[in-house]
Amino acid sequence: MARMKFLCDAERCIECNGCVTACKQEHEVPWGVNRRRVVTINDGVPGERSMSVACMHCSDAPCMAVCPVDCFYRTEEGVVLHDKDICIGCGYCFYACPFGAPQFPQTGAFGVRGKMDKCTFCAGGPEPDGSPAEFAKYGRNRLSEGKLPACAEMCSTKALLGGDGDVISEIYRDRVTMRAARGSKSGPPWGWDSAYGTGTKS
């Protein structure tokens, strides 16, 4: 069974923000909400590294554990989704998430938090697949069209990989081997252990 995961290769990311743009365009994400963003460590210093960050669809998702109204569910492909009709916008998931993935649109004049919005791995939500209601609440459902997330497929340097964990880790392993043959080192993929644990295959 496919276990959908993201992997960001910090050696390749050039901080072009193509993934951010692809996500916003694909799902028509409103202003103020960034389901995906690029974080740069040691910006401007030689050796800086950039990483594309969004919901990693964790194996043991802390957002699911803390949600007081239990609006989260995990699909059989391992994608963590939520029902916006149940969400009360409390923000507990934002505090629990190690990646800062949950986003809250400012819907009112006084900055009232709206319902949580986050990366869906382009898998929509519990509304009927491909329906206008699903698009309005969660964005496009590319998985049901047999496609992978737009951010990963649009990545110009293929730094961001998305798909079945076994497949993308194999792609990354090939890269690491090629780099090692050239004498350059690569670290473990950033966030991988936090999201999917160490030494686990699920």
Added chain:
Amino acid sequence: MMTRLGSIAVAAALVLGLVACSERPQVAQYKQGTYQGKPDTPPYQNARFNGDKAAWDREIATRAQSQNEYKRTN
């Protein structure tokens, strides 16, 4: 007679007022730790894949390999 009708009207108003103060549970069937929302369908349960999970898996595997430029260019 008028006094009795008046007291009945006041009593009825008080009862209606108290009803307005009552509180209803807002989560209908709350069970700790279980998903409360609507059920979702798998991504292959649609007109395109017609429930064929193997076909969907093949499509996703093919798309995933397009991310591997070592295989694309060789």
